[in-house]
Amino acid sequence: MKDMTINAIFRSLFLLLATTTWAAEAAPRSLAEEVNTFIGSKDDGNTFPGASAPFGQIQVSPIGSHYSGWRYDDPQIRGFGHSFVSGAGCWEQGGQVSVLPVTGRIGPGGEFDTAGAKTFDHKRYGSRYRHDGENGQAGYYKVRLTDYGGIDAEATALTRAAAERYTFSNRGEGHVLVNVGQANERHAVTGSAINVVGDRVVEGKLVTKSFCGGHQYTTWFRLEFDRPFKAFGTWGEAGGVVNARHSMEGEGKPNGAWLTFDLEGNPSVTAVSAISHVDADGARNNLRSEGMQGGRLLGFDAMRKRAQSVWDKELASVRVHGGSTDDRAVFYTALYHALLQPLTGSDADGRYRGYDDRIHRADGWTYYEYFSLWDTYRSQNQLVALLRPQRAADIGRSLLAIREQGGWLPRWGYASFETNIMTGDPVTPFLVDLWRFGAMKGREADAYAALRENAFGVPPLNSRHAGRSGNPHYLEHGFVQYDRAFPSKGMDVDPHHGGSATLEYALADCSLSLMADALGHGDDAAVLKRRGRNWRTLWDADIRDEEAGFSGFPRPRTEDGQWYTPADGRYGPRSHHGFHEGTAWQYQWLAQQDVPGLVEAMHGRDQAARRLDTFFAYDALLADPAGAARKEWVVGPYSYYNQFRYNPNNEPDLHAPWMYTLIGQPWKTATVLHAAQRLFTNAPNGVTGNDDLGTMSAWYLFSAMGLYPVVPGTGQFVLHPPRFARIDIDLGQGRTLRIDAPQADGDKLQYIGNVSLRGRAHPSVWMDWESLQQGGRLHVELTGTPPQQGWGTRPDDLPASPCAADPATLPGAGR
Numbered sequence: 001m002k003d004m005t006i007n008a009i010f011r012s013l014f015l016l017l018a019t020t021t022w023a024a025e026a027a028p029r030s031l032a033e034e035v036n037t038f039i040g041s042k043d044d045g046n047t048f049p050g051a052s053a054p055f056g057q058i059q060v061s062p063i064g065s066h067y068s069g070w071r072y073d074d075p076q077i078r079g080f081g082h083s084f085v086s087g088a089g090c091w092e093q094g095g096q097v098s099v100l101p102v103t104g105r106i107g108p109g110g111e112f113d114t115a116g117a118k119t120f121d122h123k124r125y126g127s128r129y130r131h132d133g134e135n136g137q138a139g140y141y142k143v144r145l146t147d148y149g150g151i152d153a154e155a156t157a158l159t160r161a162a163a164e165r166y167t168f169s170n171r172g173e174g175h176v177l178v179n180v181g182q183a184n185e186r187h188a189v190t191g192s193a194i195n196v197v198g199d200r201v202v203e204g205k206l207v208t209k210s211f212c213g214g215h216q217y218t219t220w221f222r223l224e225f226d227r228p229f230k231a232f233g234t235w236g237e238a239g240g241v242v243n244a245r246h247s248m249e250g251e252g253k254p255n256g257a258w259l260t261f262d263l264e265g266n267p268s269v270t271a272v273s274a275i276s277h278v279d280a281d282g283a284r285n286n287l288r289s290e291g292m293q294g295g296r297l298l299g300f301d302a303m304r305k306r307a308q309s310v311w312d313k314e315l316a317s318v319r320v321h322g323g324s325t326d327d328r329a330v331f332y333t334a335l336y337h338a339l340l341q342p343l344t345g346s347d348a349d350g351r352y353r354g355y356d357d358r359i360h361r362a363d364g365w366t367y368y369e370y371f372s373l374w375d376t377y378r379s380q381n382q383l384v385a386l387l388r389p390q391r392a393a394d395i396g397r398s399l400l401a402i403r404e405q406g407g408w409l410p411r412w413g414y415a416s417f418e419t420n421i422m423t424g425d426p427v428t429p430f431l432v433d434l435w436r437f438g439a440m441k442g443r444e445a446d447a448y449a450a451l452r453e454n455a456f457g458v459p460p461l462n463s464r465h466a467g468r469s470g471n472p473h474y475l476e477h478g479f480v481q482y483d484r485a486f487p488s489k490g491m492d493v494d495p496h497h498g499g500s501a502t503l504e505y506a507l508a509d510c511s512l513s514l515m516a517d518a519l520g521h522g523d524d525a526a527v528l529k530r531r532g533r534n535w536r537t538l539w540d541a542d543i544r545d546e547e548a549g550f551s552g553f554p555r556p557r558t559e560d561g562q563w564y565t566p567a568d569g570r571y572g573p574r575s576h577h578g579f580h581e582g583t584a585w586q587y588q589w590l591a592q593q594d595v596p597g598l599v600e601a602m603h604g605r606d607q608a609a610r611r612l613d614t615f616f617a618y619d620a621l622l623a624d625p626a627g628a629a630r631k632e633w634v635v636g637p638y639s640y641y642n643q644f645r646y647n648p649n650n651e652p653d654l655h656a657p658w659m660y661t662l663i664g665q666p667w668k669t670a671t672v673l674h675a676a677q678r679l680f681t682n683a684p685n686g687v688t689g690n691d692d693l694g695t696m697s698a699w700y701l702f703s704a705m706g707l708y709p710v711v712p713g714t715g716q717f718v719l720h721p722p723r724f725a726r727i728d729i730d731l732g733q734g735r736t737l738r739i740d741a742p743q744a745d746g747d748k749l750q751y752i753g754n755v756s757l758r759g760r761a762h763p764s765v766w767m768d769w770e771s772l773q774q775g776g777r778l779h780v781e782l783t784g785t786p787p788q789q790g791w792g793t794r795p796d797d798l799p800a801s802p803c804a805a806d807p808a809t810l811p812g813a814g815r
Contacts, residue, residue: 030312031316032309039683039687040686040691040697042683044068045688045689045691046068046087046088048069050080051157054159054311054339055159056343057160058157058162058275060080061081062143063122063184064076065078066185067185067186068091069095069185072684076129077143079095079126079177080153081098081099086341087692091187092184092211092212094183096183097183097221098180099176100177101145102147102148102151103149103175106233106258107240113239114235114240115240116238117254120179120254120256130143137308138311138336139156139304140156148168150169153166156304156307161291162274163300173230176229176258176269180192180193180204181253187209189206189207190251191206191251192249194247194248196246200224200225203220203222203283205219212490219275220276220278220280224272224297225261225271226270226299231259232259233258234255236253236254236255237255272292274291277345277353290348314339318701318729323723326681333682334697339384340694342368342369344368345366345415345416346367355406365397370693371399371412373422374412374651376692377426378654378699380693381395382698383694385434386729392434392437407463409431409454411467420466423501424503424508424580426504428508428512431450448515451515452524454467455468455508474502480502480505482558483495497578498557500578506532506534506535507591509532509534510593513529513532514714515713533597539552543572545585550607551603553585554587555573556579575641581650583643585645586643586646592710593712605664612663616656618668620632629678634648634679649690660672661718661765662710662798662799666792666793670751674721676703703723705722707719708720711799711801715770718765719780721751722744725744731773738775738778750784751787752780752787752791752792753781753787757778762778764798
């Protein structure tokens with residue numbers, strides 16, 4: 001009996017220990033830990049793997065040889081920069097203040113030879129590293145540098161302050177190099193200054209020229225260490241100077257400081273950092289505000305805990321149930337990327353540098369900067385408005401401040417200046433959607449005045465802004481002329497891409513007509529609605545793609561109104577002429593505001609569907625759901641031209657999968673989205689093309705959640721099969737939208753059988769904003785059989801096109 005009792009006790013202890021061990025191993029990771037920041041860091045996704053807060057002002061991430069700052073297979077880490085833009089396609093994307101821990105002798109003839117400046121080039125002194133053990137989570141990054149005896153580098157970040165911890169393997173001495181003369185590859189430093197202050201601080205400023213060769217702007221910085229350095233010096237064009245506290249150099253000149261630490265008894269050195277676009281006091285205040293507590297520097301682990309707690313809260317606003325570990329990593333990394341920008345522009349004291357280059361103060365709100373509007377108006381803007389209404393309100397207010405202080409609304413706003421990158425009129429659908437979602441409440445009149453000025457005018461010649469540079473011709477003739485010789489205020493200007501600019505203007509006009517009508521501007525609304533059909537002025541019914549067998553495509557027109565014909569006398573819809581980063585095949589679908597007109601121009605619904613089938617290689621998607629998208633669609637990230645397929649790498653046709661739904665074939669939308677989602681993977685090349693400040697990530701999120709904002713200004717979200725069995729979306733004010741799809745399986749091709757909303761049948765293929773923001777339960781029944789006569793196929797199930805003409809109006813009839 002005694003033995004049996006002892007055995008029973010041992011069995012119980014064994015089971016208890018086993019259960020405890022299993023529970024510890026099975027403990028769920030935090031959402032911040034589920035993020036894989038390496039997704040998109042290869043094949044020109046152009047994301048960065050380092051640390052940032054949501055919409056953070058400062059980021060700490062590796063610098064390599066890639067123009068965007070970093071690529072997953074870069075051979076060495078040159079340093080850790082302190083300012084990055086996520087996913088943009090142009091060069092010059094930050095990396096200011098390049099910091100690297102090293103070992104070796106600094107002095108004449110040493111590994112860092114102060115007799116000259118050559119050894120202080122971060123392209124030469126950069127360290128090799130290894131991916132084994134590298135860790136990239138939301139708010140935290142770690143990598144092992146394999147040179148200099150081996151050094152572990154870690155980074156974390158809050159909104160306005162960050163921290164780095166460098167742990168040396170060697171004992172004796174270790175150095176931290178602070179390089180202000182170099183930044184990301186192709187990001188030229190045109191001037192810099194650095195100061196060593198006391199025995200713990202380095203601060204200064206650097207002027208860089210960005211974006212796509214744009215205007216110069218200044219970044220001030222401060223680095224404060226957790227313990228004193230025992231030696232220091234600076235380097236410049238003439239070499240290094242021991243014990244020097246100041247260095248200042250001009251364009252392209254080497255400049256920086258080294259700090260030497262005693263590693264005996266403590267192999268780790270932590271630096272807390274902050275930047276500002278206002279002045280040196282701005283950087284100091286930012287560091288004090290978020291990098292210190294009780295007058296002391298916040299420790300690295302304490303800051304990391306705060307940073308990842310912030311991310312856990314942000315990411316928990318969308319909760320997915322079901323799916324694999326990889327599915328969750330892809331989803332939450334996409335959410336992470338979509339919530340990185342625009343960047344916080346106002347300092348801790350509310351000050352920010354406006355587009356007039358003067359200092360202003362955001363009192364009680366946050367000023368934002370870095371607006372890639374041509375990209376973000378299509379998906380990322382709506383996602384932020386849906387999930388972060390207060391941030392969306394501040395974003396809208398920031399755009400109005402830019403207009404007030406800079407004289408005009410921006411197109412691609414970088415730091416405190418307008419770059420004029422890209423074409424069309426993206427700020428209009430961007431701001432109109434913010435109005436539709438309630439983010440412009442109390443500022444509707446100001447927003448409409450700014451948008452009307454933009455839609456009916458052109459900035460003065462001496463303004464930095466280009467605005468709608470094609471407006472003079474567009475307002476008179478209904479199209480933007482194709483003129484490659486048109487003077488430009490930057491790299492891009494609308495007449496250089498007259499075909500796509502016309503389509504973008506028309507889409508923007510239609511969205512603005514809805515705002516005008518709602519605000520009581522009836523005459524404007526009527527004019528803008530007519531202009532919303534201006535895509536028709538470019539529709540050449542006679543142009544034919546002989547290989548595909550379709551007639552009628554948008555075609556650019558010259559200033560005299562003639563169809564553009566290249567020198568060889570042959571124009572085809574796959575050519576590069578007249579359309580920005582795309583072809584007529586891709587841009588033909590950018591008329592979602594007038595689906596009846598577009599269908600008629602394509603010779604009816606059946607022919608429009610056939611054209612979509614060809615565009616998406618629909619038969620191939622059915623035959624090979626797992627691999628056809630990559631085989632049929634994906635070309636190089638910058639191979640925009642001579643294409644007739646869907647381009648998942650770029651923005652112009654992002655909405656095209658839902659054109660099937662808008663003509664009554666929602667099951668085909670499901671097929672396309674299922675194929676497209678295969679392109680988003682839990683790997684460094686897991687984003688197709690540039691992520692473009694979260695645009696592609698936001699597109700994926702909407703595709704996985706089962707709704708997408710197809711037509712700007714309408715507030716309509718078109719429905720499709722969710723990827724997860726259940727998704728809870730917090731909408732603010734205590735409201736949650738619960739999307740239930742119990743049969744959901746991301747590995748299978750599935751279709752919507754029926755939908756119910758808050759317990760009532762919902763035959764419509766869309767939800768409007770007013771209904772969505774009420775929250776409640778959206779129940780989606782999925783099936784493996786295409787319901788070709790079922791849900792979403794009747795005319796009454798489809799939304800009305802906001803700028804459709806009277807049925808008697810024919811395509812090609814002009815304005």
